[in-house]
Amino acid sequence: MSVSIDISGLSHERIHVVPSPLAELGMALHALSEPGHHPGLQGWATAVSTRLDPCLADRLCEADFLWRSTFSDVFAPFAGLPGQSTLPGATLAEELDQLDKLTDEQFVDAALEFTCQSTYSEPDRNLLADPAVQRRALDLAAARGPQQVKFTQRLLDEPPVVRAWLRKLLEDCDEAFFADTWARLSHQLAADARLKTDLLRRKGLAEALKALSGAVSLDESEQLITVDKITTGRTTTGSGGLVLVPTSLGWPHVMVLHRKGWQACITYPISAPGLTAPPTVEQLTRRMAALAHPVRMRLCRHLARGSYTTSELADAHGMTAPEISRHLSVLKKADLITTRRRGRYVQHQLDISVVSRLGSDFIEGVLR
Template sequence: MTIDIADLPAGRISFSPSPLAELSMALHALSQPAHHPGLTSWTTATSAALDPCLADRLLEAEFLWRSSFSDIFMAFAGVPGGTGLPGATLAEELDVLDGMDDERFVMSALEHCSLARYDAGLPSPLKDPAARARALEAAAARGPRQLDFSARLLDDTAAVRVWLRRLLEECDAAFFAETWRRVQPQQAADARHKTLVLHRKGLAAALKEVSAALRVDEAGTVITADKMVNGTATATDPAVGEGLVFVPTHFGWPHLLVLHAPGWRPVVHYPLASPSAELAAGAGSVDLLQRRMEALAHPMRMRLCRSLARAPYTTGELANVYGITAPEVSRHLSVLKKAGLLRTHRQGRYVQHQLDLSIVARIGSDFIEGILR
């Protein structure tokens, strides 16, 4: 995932909390508690306290935040001519959402049925019968709730917009206002700190503090997010206005979201912290994770690992045990070593190899974080 920031003035890179984006993350955590084991106490208590009627209405719209995050929760980035920055309050951000035109609102809300593939120039399901049919067919495949919501959205967009705002306002009254009062000060402090780092140490240093999955090229023209998804965005699109916003979240880990829709300013929605600082620091790139899984998947390397997991061995010892040549063993060990899975040390004139069990044990959690990032 890349963001083109060539010729973007430094003053147009911002760090700012967003109450509406945080509400979407809170709703996601409530609908997918397994993604967020560190929030178990909050999700359990909040779900138990929800009014049953509100809980039922949330089920009607949960596909807006359950498996994907609709861009409507970052409306500030999608209104041409706007400031491009989040509002200070949820009401302000909902007002910005109300100002979004129906075409953009519908395309964003229908992300749950894969209508919005982030291709420029897609026909509008509000005007094109074929596009409408495709949207409803995709929604039907996702389930009856998605189909019902999509049909209502296309038939009476204005009514659905009123319904959704009222639903989010009820969430605010039920649990989010208190949650936001608790988390907003830390998010504001984090935004101020990273802004200071950006101004004093530069973008590379600021990105390093945001996430190990972010980096900028030496020329300072392209930001890359290490995610299992392909996409591009530009922070200097004249049609919507220049700017790049980083939005912190307390509820996001392990998700690192990058809004990259055509005609929208790019946004990076980043978690403030992971459940384990050591895990976050040790998490590797997607490429490294792939190399480790491929290294372990080979039948002979799996057999070698059986021995290497129990004790250190030399190349010659492994060749004798498994009946293959020493050069073959060396080639397999080289693959494991390049993947960072072996510890090697010298014992006199012998070089011994052993599997690093702590790294192997972390592959499962690294895989989960990588695919959810």
């Protein structure tokens, strides 16, 4: 599975490598709510979490589904502005102003990405006027939990109120911890952007994309960028541009914004924190055997993004719930996934800290 970007007719002048403070804030919030995805940031996450005002911490918990498992396009508002040529702002305030310029329909659609429902392939949805579409959004939110249902209903009923609430929340995060983090990271991100821009000019787009990530490639004959992802999607730059956004806090995630009508954007990591110690050889053998099955590998690629119910996985992979349950059982016995109950729903998630160690575990195991 992959996401592809048709770049036919795209000149190098319309390709930009630009850091985004709002995107990095989104990554920071994700790392705080899902520290298992970022073992190298646990010290930073712990330090920030312990200093947070309890009121702000509660507000972040209320909204963490917006960034826990899905990188919502509300963190890349520049891409949704008319003309598909706007770049990220130089400051967080500028990008929050860009967020305010999105239509209510754009904002609601992007904010509802947490529901597992891909809205990219539904360009004619009318979230704010079609009762059937709204009921579907609420049904999907129900599988996520009561907070998501409450948020979805509020979002559909009062988009301006939610927009103002989100902006205030992000501004408070900036004041509480992100301004200091951005001051430390912005120079590193700007330096990487300059290096990638220079590489693009000297050696071309193929070499620049190769430097972003091994998951990104270019078929020059087809004029097609392909990014290895768990989803399948396609977009085109058309008359717009392509924006490459470096992130320091986002490793190992590579995100592709391919929403219909929005400017294409790839967010790529610039650093890879270190990992932790290995398990026993017996555990390693069991885990590698569990991952040898192609269906379980596909499930792992899905579960790496967040926690999902058996029925959600069955729907996403075109299988029956009993078939999914059998594969989940094997993964659970290998200690590769964790399970938790949220009300009447049981959700499963890949244990990133375990999977991230498999390579070094194998080397130590065969040399021991």
